[in-house]
Amino acid sequence: MLYATNNYDNEDFIMEKIIWNESFSVGVLELDKQHKKLLKMLNKIIEAKNISVDSEAISDVLTEMTKYAEYHFKTEERYMIKYNYPNYAIHENEHKEFLRQTANFCIDVTEHKESTPTEILSYLEAWLINHILKSDMKYKSFVNKKGLK
Numbered sequence: 001m002l003y004a005t006n007n008y009d010n011e012d013f014i015m016e017k018i019i020w021n022e023s024f025s026v027g028v029l030e031l032d033k034q035h036k037k038l039l040k041m042l043n044k045i046i047e048a049k050n051i052s053v054d055s056e057a058i059s060d061v062l063t064e065m066t067k068y069a070e071y072h073f074k075t076e077e078r079y080m081i082k083y084n085y086p087n088y089a090i091h092e093n094e095h096k097e098f099l100r101q102t103a104n105f106c107i108d109v110t111e112h113k114e115s116t117p118t119e120i121l122s123y124l125e126a127w128l129i130n131h132i133l134k135s136d137m138k139y140k141s142f143v144n145k146k147g148l149k
């Protein structure tokens with residue numbers, strides 16, 4: 001799997017799609033499904049990026065993804081509140097930061113700022129992978145012990 005680099009100047013910069021695998025599983029079917037959908041949306045942006053740098057598809061999918069991420073974060077946070085997850089506040093902050101950042105990207109795309117698509121992709125990819133594999137994994141054993149599957 002090829003991950004994004006910070007080489008924003010490379011015009012031929014091509015990103016590989018991210019394929020969900022078991023290492024992404026948080027052991028909760030509903031949340032795994034939502035993570036898969038988020039990765040699918042990310043892959044759509046990767047495809048759009050490879051076609052055209054200022055493609056309108058990027059703006060559409062970015063908006064769609066932000067909305068879906070918000071919905072997904074609410075699902076996670078609902079479980080955290082329900083089971084009294086001790087790291088809730090830290091986790092919620094990460095979600096808020098993501099939504100703040102993607103809202104800024106939506107504005108950038110609307111204003112047709114140059115080189116934004118690659119920056120957006122690098123951020124989205126790094127954030128999603130890091131967040132799922134590190135932060136979400138921290139609640140995995142906690143919610144699984146509470147019987148959530």
Ligand SMILES: [Fe+2]
Pocket residue numbers: 073076091095131135136
């Ligand atoms: Fe999360």
